[in-house]
Amino acid sequence: MFESVTTFIDDNLDNSIEALKKLVRIPTVAAKGEGLSEAADLVEKMLQDAGLETKQHEITGGAPVVTGWKDVGAKRTLLFYDHYDVQPAEPFDLWDSPPFEPEIRNGRLWGRGVADNKGDATSRIWALKAFKETRTNLPVNIKFVLEGEEEIGSLHLPEYIEKNKDFLKADGGIWEFGGADINGIQEAWLGLKGVFFVELEVVRLSRDVHSSMACTLPSAAYRLVWALNSLKNMDSKITIDGFYDGIKPLTEVELKALEKIDLNEEKLKKEFAIDEYLNGLTGQALKEAYYGEPTCNICGITTGYQGKGSMTVLPARATVKIDFRLVEGMHPDDIHKKLRKHLDSLGFTDVKVIYFEGYPAAKTPVDHPFVKIVNAANKRTHGHDLVVHPTSPGSGPLYLFNEYVPMVSVGCSDFLGKAHSPNESISLENFRKAQHRIVTIMDEMSRW
Structure with missing residues (x-):
């Protein structure tokens, strides 16, 4: 035809x-x-x-x-x-x-x-x-x-x-x-997961200064690192209070469909040059994470000198771009509020949150x-x-x-x-x- x-x-x-x-x-x-x-x-x-x-x-x-x-x-x-x-x-x-x-x-x-x-x-x-x-x-x-x-x-x-x-x-x-x-x-x-994309910004000084002053002046870079460290633990669980609330789990029909899918674990390990997946995930658990789990990912960190060789500097400003992948039951506006509340509750009121884009998941x-x-x-x-x-x-x-x-x-x-x-x-x-x-x-x- x-x-x-x-x-x-x-x-x-x-x-x-x-x-x-x-x-x-x-x-x-x-x-x-x-x-x-x-x-x-x-x-x-x-x-x-x-x-x-x-x-x-x-x-x-x-x-x-x-x-x-x-x-x-x-x-x-x-x-x-x-x-x-x-x-x-x-x-x-x-x-x-x-x-x-x-x-x-x-x-x-x-x-x-x-x-x-x-x-x-x-x-x-x-x-x-x-x-x-x-x-x-x-x-x-x-x-x-x-x-x-x-x-x-x-x-x-x-x-x-x-x-x-x-x-x-x-x-x-x-x-x-x-x-x-x-x-x-x-x-x-x-389907597609949702997304919540933000930039966190810390400014601690009026200008960059000689790194010898790190003994008496605050570091924007360290302040940002400490704030980042509060978002996720060593088991890759996101530690923002209420982050996982309301998530819709994969349905029985979807879980059944996963059984037919081969994620080509070993081939992709070689492709990405890794010995194992995050937290040792494999089999059905790997599939459920791939399709059904939200994320908090650092896309890029910018601060201080990034050129060749050395430059002894105490940066005045530090920023990080982060994307959160969202699953059904989550909304970027809600996660935005929870992120702000999380940072404030830990004393990071000086960390500015710039909300770039966001929308929910759909299937x-x-x-x-x-x-x-x-x-x-x-x-x-x-x-x-x-x-x-x-x-x-x-x-x-x-x-x-x-x-x-x-x-x-x-x-x-x-x-x-x-x-x-x-x-x-x-x-x-x-x-x-x-x-x-x-x-x-x-x-x-x-x-x-």
Whole structure:
């Protein structure tokens, strides 16, 4: 079915790759506010070229949300959520080729954003373009939502959602990421943890001074370290009072699903050069932590001199960036209050808490019929069942959508993709087959 469509995809693979390269060349680093309007215009043009009606939604103080749609009067509607922004590419010296000059090597396309999420967005748009160019009727109605702030917490997406709830209603949705695991088996992710991202700041002096004065003057660096030490114990339990209150445990259906999942413990130990996982976790306990536990992670600490050689200095200021991954039953605003109360109760009233971003967790049920639709499509295009993960340990704004559409996250990346890291890449074969899978998902949906 739809042989002319898939033939077009294969015959025009080079053209779809060039379209992806054009998008990657725009350095859409949301954290720096770079290239977002230009990319929004390009994405809108790509949707129009694929035969969709489009609109750019201007967001107060934020990047445009680009939507596309085509109503063919079908019984079912498929929605796509993607984003055109990317993570910063630093440190640049760790890249084998410039991050915003995409390059093909060894059957892979290298560049910032190819795996997260410009490759997936482009593959989905080109699957639709194949229908248009072959004059083949779409078997389902189509909707697209593409934002430009996912990598900084989708700060302004709620404004769009509040005004456009009806647009989000669909029978199924494909979320922004996905790919193959370390064994080359395709994975599906049904949920995302929430996130609470903060910066703690301590200022103890009016300026940096000679380190000999450490005998009489306070240290911002030590003050911050002492505050950090109060957040988590040696067993990696988070010690903020009430932090774990209200957490929803994994359901029986989810726990049953975990039994079928192989986390490839030994292979990943070698990959990460570790002898054991945190606290010796293994087997079912490792899985339950991976899918069901919140975290408190230090992303980076900044204070004093960080250059080569020595510099004897007593820093006036110290900061740390921390992300908390949240599970169902937790809310970032609540954790913010508890963090502030925790620090104050221990005398750290001078530690400033800067709240950058946050949102709660969300999931699609493991036994939802749309999950079966996507799996059936994957079997047709990739020849095997998906590894179905109840949720991802990462975060995203799924909570804004899950009231209106069941989402499944599958995509064109793989274990080697290195999203958020130097030398990000995708397999060109995965990019091709991901387009085929979108066609097949639409076919399966039309018979649902």
